[in-house]
Each structure stands twice: as structure tokens, then as C-alpha cells.
């Protein structure tokens with residue numbers, strides 16, 4: 063299929079890279095999660111002829127999960143990959159041009175924004191919507207991968223419900239870990255909070271919530287080295303006081319293992335031009351999707367350190383498309 067069929071494509075023969083292809087679009091969307099596809103639905107219905115590049119993970123983070131039970135409109139729940147296929151089909155129904163490609167560099171210095179995909183395709187756009195998501199951090203254990211979707215999760219709000227009345231562990235010592243442990247304590251019989259240091263980094267207010275929860279047991283100075291179980295997580299092997307004379311190996315029985323050691327927003331490629339917070343989340347003007355560069359908008363997890371849910375990502379994708387449409391109408 064000719065991916066450039068709808069648009070004028072110009073081979074840039076003067077470029078250093080003879081493979082470079084250039085084209086101009088009105089509205090470019092980067093990312094194919096709930097935020098990107100929702101932006102594409104709204105932008106195509108507003109006649110912005112959006113072109114959406116999917117990135118490596120077509121459909122985004124939800125393609126890595128089995129059941130999504132909290133997205134409105136699916137009373138019986140839905141599988142993540144199926145839901146994202148529905149999002150894509152809905153965007154394409156209104157004419158969104160969905161293509162595979164990874165944004166490898168950007169130039170937001172002029173009024174027309176330039177984004178290079180796969181190091182050789184330059185797309186110039188009047189408006190750009192960035193919806194590149196955020197990636198949860200894992201410990202790097204082989205067993206985390208083995209039990210992905212079978213007891214290992216990086217999102218208590220998403221998966222906590224599946225562990226109602228059961229015993230789980232949360233790894234981390236910051237605000238997210240304290241928040242997730244407290245949330246799970248409201249659902250689960252018991253929550254182990256596995257903390258590497260001898261104190262929590264979380265705010266005093268969050269620490270107090272943890273200390274007040276009678277079913278949270280903090281395992282100070284513990285590190286997870288493995289997970290075990292027949293058909294899913296049944297327990298974790300930990301090392302207590304690693305590297306000290308008191309070092310010992312401990313096993314705990316758990317049904318679920320929640321990572322809460324942070325996320326990495328996928329914003330590196332934009333950082334030269336866009337303001338981010340210290341973690342890397344793109345800063346937007348509160349209540350809008352506008353970044354510090356005119357005509358560049360951000361939606362979904364890449365600009366959201368707080369909620370990181372499919373429905374909030376979709377909502378902000380809608381905001382970005384409406385903001386882009388208004389911006390473009392003023393450009394005319």
C-alpha cells in the first residue's frame with residue numbers, strides 16, 4: 063500500500079540523505095493509544111485530514127493487557143487489543159490516515175513544525191498532537207515478564223479489582239507506591255509494601271495514610287529477586303538487608319505483584335523544544351492541551367503524571383484535537 067497516497071509527496075533531492083521524503087499535512091498525530099486515536103477521531107470529523115503515526119507499539123499500552131473493565135461503554139469488559147482495534151477502526155471510518163512510523167527527531171523552531179519519522183521521512187505540519195504515552199518502570203526480573211498479565215501489574219487502579227480479598231505486594235517507597243498500597247488496602251485482605259530503604263520517600267501525608275492502614279505491612283530494606291508460581295504469581299523471593307551481615311532470604315506468599323517505582327514519559331525526542339517537568343512529563347497550560355510551542359499540543363499519559371488511565375487519555379486526546387482545530391482556524 064502506498065502510505066503517501068492521499069498527500070503530495072516531494073522527494074528532497076537536495077537533502078544530505080537521499081532517502082528523505084517530505085510532505086505537508088494540516089494535523090499530525092504522534093502515537094496510537096487512546097489519546098492519539100481519540101484525537102484522530104475528532105480531528106478527522108473536523109476536516110483536519112489527520113495523519114497519525116503509530117510508533118512501535120500499535121494501539122499503545124492497552125495492547126499488553128487482557129481485560130479492560132473500567133472503560134465506559136463496555137459493560138461486559140473488553141480485551142485491550144480488541145478495544146484499541148475498535149479505536150483505530152473508528153478513526154479510520156472518518157478518514158484518519160494511520161501509518162506505521164516512529165518520530166525520531168523534531169524541529170519546532172518555525173511556524174511550520176517538522177517531524178522526522180524513522181530518520182528519513184520529514185512531515186511538516188501546521189499542528190502537531192503528541193500522544194506518545196508513558197512507560198512503567200519494572201525491576202528487570204525475568205519473572206516479571208513471565209508473569210505479565212498473570213499476577214504482575216504496574217497499575218493498581220487498573221488491576222486492583224481482580225485481587226479483591228487477596229494478598230498482594232507493592233514495590234516502591236515514593237508517593238505512587240504509598241498511594242497504590244493504600245488503594246489496594248481498601249480492596250485486598252493484605253498488602254505488603256516492599257521498600258528498599260529504611261524509610262519512605264513519600265510525602266508525610268501519604269506516609270500517614272500507609273501507617274494508618276492496618277492491613278499494610280511494610281517490609282523495610284527488602285529487595286525482590288524473583289517471583290514464583292505454577293500458573294501465575296503465588297509468591298516472591300526477597301533479600302532482606304542485602305550486603306550486610308544480617309542479610310537473609312525471605313519468601314512471601316502473594317497473589318499479585320504491583321510495581322510502583324515510577325513511569326518514564328516518552329518525551330525525549332521533544333525535549334529540545336518542549337518544557338517538561340523534572341520527570342519528563344510534557345507541561346501543558348492547565349485546562350488545555352497547549353504546550354509552550356504554538357501549534358504543538360500534548361495529550362494522554364505523556365503529559366499526565368497523576369491519572370494515567372485510558373479514559374483520561376482519550377478525554378485529553380479530544381481536547382487536543384479541539385485545541386488544534388481552533389488554532390488552525392485562527393491561522394487562516
Ligand SMILES: Cc1cc2nc3c(=O)[nH]c(=O)nc-3n(C[C@H](O)[C@H](O)[C@H](O)COP(=O)(O)OP(=O)(O)OC[C@H]3O[C@@H](n4cnc5c(N)ncnc54)[C@H](O)[C@@H]3O)c2cc1C
Nearest residue numbers: 093094095097117119122123165195220362363370371372
Ligand atoms: C498492563 C496495563 C494495563 C492497563 N490497564 C488499564 C485499564 O484496565 N484501564 C485503564 O483505564 N487504563 C489501563 N492502563 C493504562 C492505560 O493503558 C494508559 O493510561 C493509556 O494507554 C494511555 O494512553 P496514551 O494514548 O496516552 O498512551 P499509550 O497507550 O501509552 O500509547 C502511546 C503510543 O505512542 C506511541 N509512541 C511512543 N513513542 C513514539 C514515537 N517516538 N513515535 C511515534 N509513536 C510513538 C506508541 O507506539 C503508542 O502507540 C493499563 C496500562 C498497562 C501497562
